[in-house]
Amino acid sequence: MAVGAVRDEDLPSGALRGVTVLDFTWAWAGPHCTRLLADMGADVIKVESASRLDMLRRSGPWPEGEPGGTNRGGNFNQVNRGKRSISINLKSPDGLELALRLAAQVDVMVSNFAGGVMDRLGLGFEAAEARNPGIIWAAVSGFGQTGPQMSHVTFGPPMTMYSGLASVTGYGPQDAPRLLGSTYCDAVAGNHAAIGIVAALIQREVTGRGQSIDVSMLESTVCMIPEMVLDYSSLGRISHPANGGDDPFWFPQGCYQCAGADQWIALSVTTDDLWQAFCGVMDRPELRRLATVGDRRSAATEVTAAVSDWAKPLTARGAAESLWSAGIPAAPANSAKDLVEDEHLSARGFWAAPDQPDVGRRIISGPAFQMSESRLSVQGPAPQLGQHTDEILRELLGLDGTAVAGLRASGALD
Amino acid sequence: LSAPLAGVQVVEIGNLSAVPYCGRILAGLGATVVKIERPGSGDATRAIGSGSALFHYFNSGKQSVALEWDSTQGLHILRTLLGRSALLLHELTPKQAHALGLDQSSLLAINPRLTSVAITGFGQSGPNAELPCTGFTSYHYAGLGIVSPMFGAVEGDGPLYAGGRQADLQGGSYGALGALASLFSTLRSSTDGQTVDVSTVEATILCQESTVPMYTYQGVSPSRLGRVMTAAPAGLYPTKTGSFFIFCLADEWWFGLVGLMGHPEWAKDEIFQTGPGRASVSDLLDQLIAEWTLNFTVEELYELAQANHLPFAPANTAPDLFKLQHLEEREFWEQPESVTGEKLPRMPGAPLKMGASQFEAHRRGPELGEHTDAVLAELGLDGEAIQALRASRVI
Numbered sequence: 001m002a003v004g005a006v007r008d009e010d011l012p013s014g015a016l017r018g019v020t021v022l023d024f025t026w027a028w029a030g031p032h033c034t035r036l037l038a039d040m041g042a043d044v045i046k047v048e049s050a051s052r053l054d055m056l057r058r059s060g061p062w063p064e065g066e067p068g069g070t071n072r073g074g075n076f077n078q079v080n081r082g083k084r085s086i087s088i089n090l091k092s093p094d095g096l097e098l099a100l101r102l103a104a105q106v107d108v109m110v111s112n113f114a115g116g117v118m119d120r121l122g123l124g125f126e127a128a129e130a131r132n133p134g135i136i137w138a139a140v141s142g143f144g145q146t147g148p149q150m151s152h153v154t155f156g157p158p159m160t161m162y163s164g165l166a167s168v169t170g171y172g173p174q175d176a177p178r179l180l181g182s183t184y185c186d187a188v189a190g191n192h193a194a195i196g197i198v199a200a201l202i203q204r205e206v207t208g209r210g211q212s213i214d215v216s217m218l219e220s221t222v223c224m225i226p227e228m229v230l231d232y233s234s235l236g237r238i239s240h241p242a243n244g245g246d247d248p249f250w251f252p253q254g255c256y257q258c259a260g261a262d263q264w265i266a267l268s269v270t271t272d273d274l275w276q277a278f279c280g281v282m283d284r285p286e287l288r289r290l291a292t293v294g295d296r297r298s299a300a301t302e303v304t305a306a307v308s309d310w311a312k313p314l315t316a317r318g319a320a321e322s323l324w325s326a327g328i329p330a331a332p333a334n335s336a337k338d339l340v341e342d343e344h345l346s347a348r349g350f351w352a353a354p355d356q357p358d359v360g361r362r363i364i365s366g367p368a369f370q371m372s373e374s375r376l377s378v379q380g381p382a383p384q385l386g387q388h389t390d391e392i393l394r395e396l397l398g399l400d401g402t403a404v405a406g407l408r409a410s411g412a413l414d
Numbered sequence: 415l416s417a418p419l420a421g422v423q424v425v426e427i428g429n430l431s432a433v434p435y436c437g438r439i440l441a442g443l444g445a446t447v448v449k450i451e452r453p454g455s456g457d458a459t460r461a462i463g464s465g466s467a468l469f470h471y472f473n474s475g476k477q478s479v480a481l482e483w484d485s486t487q488g489l490h491i492l493r494t495l496l497g498r499s500a501l502l503l504h505e506l507t508p509k510q511a512h513a514l515g516l517d518q519s520s521l522l523a524i525n526p527r528l529t530s531v532a533i534t535g536f537g538q539s540g541p542n543a544e545l546p547c548t549g550f551t552s553y554h555y556a557g558l559g560i561v562s563p564m565f566g567a568v569e570g571d572g573p574l575y576a577g578g579r580q581a582d583l584q585g586g587s588y589g590a591l592g593a594l595a596s597l598f599s600t601l602r603s604s605t606d607g608q609t610v611d612v613s614t615v616e617a618t619i620l621c622q623e624s625t626v627p628m629y630t631y632q633g634v635s636p637s638r639l640g641r642v643m644t645a646a647p648a649g650l651y652p653t654k655t656g657s658f659f660i661f662c663l664a665d666e667w668w669f670g671l672v673g674l675m676g677h678p679e680w681a682k683d684e685i686f687q688t689g690p691g692r693a694s695v696s697d698l699l700d701q702l703i704a705e706w707t708l709n710f711t712v713e714e715l716y717e718l719a720q721a722n723h724l725p726f727a728p729a730n731t732a733p734d735l736f737k738l739q740h741l742e743e744r745e746f747w748e749q750p751e752s753v754t755g756e757k758l759p760r761m762p763g764a765p766l767k768m769g770a771s772q773f774e775a776h777r778r779g780p781e782l783g784e785h786t787d788a789v790l791a792e793l794g795l796d797g798e799a800i801q802a803l804r805a806s807r808v809i
């Protein structure tokens with residue numbers, strides 16, 4: 001067992017305890033999927049290669065901003081926590097055969113190359129199923145495993161543009177398409193791949209058979225913006241970004257600047273009664289006459305000016321507390337520092353800080369959700385490249401030191 | 415083959431998009447999802463402008479029972495229904511659930527195998543658990559606003575909200591994942607039911623790959639303002655027909671781009687070798703690239719980029735997506751038939767494809783209360799009892 005790794009009996013039982021995942025993913029979409037599985041207790045074996053490193057191993061953020069090494073990047077360590085790493089050269093025939101022998105021993109295979117790449121590597125669904133009829137073979141890709149664009153290359157930001165999400169994100173109808181400050185579509189595809197995998201595990205309990213799962217970043221992202229699609233297909237209207245947070249049901253909803261550097265209060269007045277309460281909070285009784293959403297929308301300039309004037313001298317936290325006491329949905333627009341120092345998230349035990357070699361204990365996001373019995377938890381730090389090669393070959397294939405040395409000499413390991 | 419969740423009965427109490435998206439996924443995977451709605455009004459998306467098409471999207475394939483479910487009689491019916499179900503999806507805070515007798519211990523007394531999936535802004539524990547919130551406020555609490563947009567924000571630009579209801583749908587998808595995980599563990603080890611506790615705030619923190627590590631590793635709270643670009647070129651460039659997105663996060667994409675532009679020698683220029691070097695002269699680069707992109711249509715540039723394995727992209731809108739042969743061939747779009755047999759507007763279909771079963775996304779949403787009588791009859795109520803409930807407006 002690796003130093004710092006916490007496994008098995010030390011941890012409460014996750015829903016996927018006993019499920020083994022052979023993980024060919026890199027960058028973010030696929031690793032996000034297998035991170036979710038690992039937090040639920042699956043044994044995730046990350047198949048890596050020194051000659052084709054996961055790009056996140058070479059990118060920051062770095063501890064104290066000092067770049068270097070392949071085990072120190074914060075994004076990599078957050079999304080690969082609790083996984084094991086085996087280093088295999090998939091380009092060598094022996095390495096490929098080794099990967100297929102491992103595939104015969106696991107429950108799930110996941111990859112996130114462009115469509116068709118796993119087939120060309122010799123690790124497609126048919127090849128895996130021939131070794132393991134129960135295999136659940138999941139692929140996350142930009143455009144899916146079929147169709148004329150299956151081999152197209154993309155990643156989060158261009159997919160935010162391609163999917164149309166950027167076209168409905170911006171500062172009002174006249175603005176150009178905008179990206180989110182995250183490579184968002186990766187997480188969307190990763191979530192849906194995890195959903196497909198657990199659904200397939202359920203189905204396998206009944207049928208004994210595995211199956212392939214095909215998640216396209218494009219399709220899963222478009223599923224997250226049905227409003228944009230339906231505006232066009234039902235009303236013939238091309239959606240534009242809403243102003244701030246304009247909502248079809250509620251007004252006002254938006255972010256208003258508070259005192260201090262880049263401090264903002266986000267609020268949603270979701271009922272007419274809450275508007276009356278808000279007028280009390282703002283001490284602006286004359287605005288009570290704007291009793292309905294329609295009244296407030298038609299007096300939008302006046303409403304926005306009133307809310308802006310109210311928010312301006314307040315701290316974002318103070319403004320949120322006033323609104324919460326009046327029952328009005330609100331939140332400070334938090335920064336990373338605010339999040340890490342947030343009492344609520346700490347009280348929920350949301351954060352994790354596994355002991356990461358070369359880095360120490362640093363806070364990263366915890367599991368996506370909690371389960372009262374099949375508890376989720378971060379299973380350990382992110383692995384170093386090839387850290388578990390020997391133990392995995394021993395555990396899964398019964399290979400002894402001599403056999404592993406032979407594989408190493410033949411160039412199958414990398 | 416039957417669907418993964420064939421025979422799994424789910425009760426859904428949730429409005430708008432978070433819980434309904436969770437239920438949509440479970441229905442797509444074959445579960446029987448009974449949506450409990452308020453008599454008279456129902457889910458808020460029924461009233462939305464686009465002929466309630468959004469309701470059909472979020473509630474595809476579900477059944478609808480119109481029930482004053484938090485009245486005494488309503489709760490009795492709800493509990494009976496939960497006694498025969500595997501999952502309850504709801505959006506109640508801990509206090510609300512407790513007051514209604516829908517907290518974990520009360521639910522386990524009704525049905526020891528029942529899993530409840532709670533999707534709220536702040537989750538089922540912690541000092542904020544009871545605070546009022548919406549998808550909008552959760553999104554900003556989670557910090558996605560303060561870091562957005564990725565490029566181009568100037569002083570005075572507020573935290574940017576994404577199109578759609580992303581915090582809700584992130585929460586909804588994790589609710590579905592938790593529901594499936596619980597069903598799987600029940601199948602494998604006959605565990606009892608449990609609570610799946612989803613916070614849309616936490617879900618929205620998870621969809622940011624670097625916000626938290628930027629602070630805990632590097633000591634920097636990332637912001638949309640004053641972001642120092644470490645990669646260039648990055649942005650939208652004008653073409654003959656629209657704008658085209660180029661982002662050279664990897665150096666080799668830049669080398670590929672200058673090759674296409676007919677200036678492979680730029681790849682050798684020292685200042686152009688690295689992302690930060692290119693970022694330091696991004697104004698000049700943007701001008702040179704724009705002069706080049708203006709010679710093409712968006713389609714031409716996209717084809718050229720893909721032929722050279724460069725991940726650049728057009729900034730699409732809905733009509734652009736409808737033109738894609740790719741999505742046609744993958745049968746992505748769905749056009750369910752309304753209750754009167756007319757085609758509803760085209761809408762997104764399956765978010766994932768499974769080889770051994772069909773993700774069901776072709777069905778319409780139910781009419782309000784369409785299944786009230788049938789579901790109550792299954793619970794053993796006779797016509798007279800149902801009539802009495804209707805007279806007292808419980809259903």
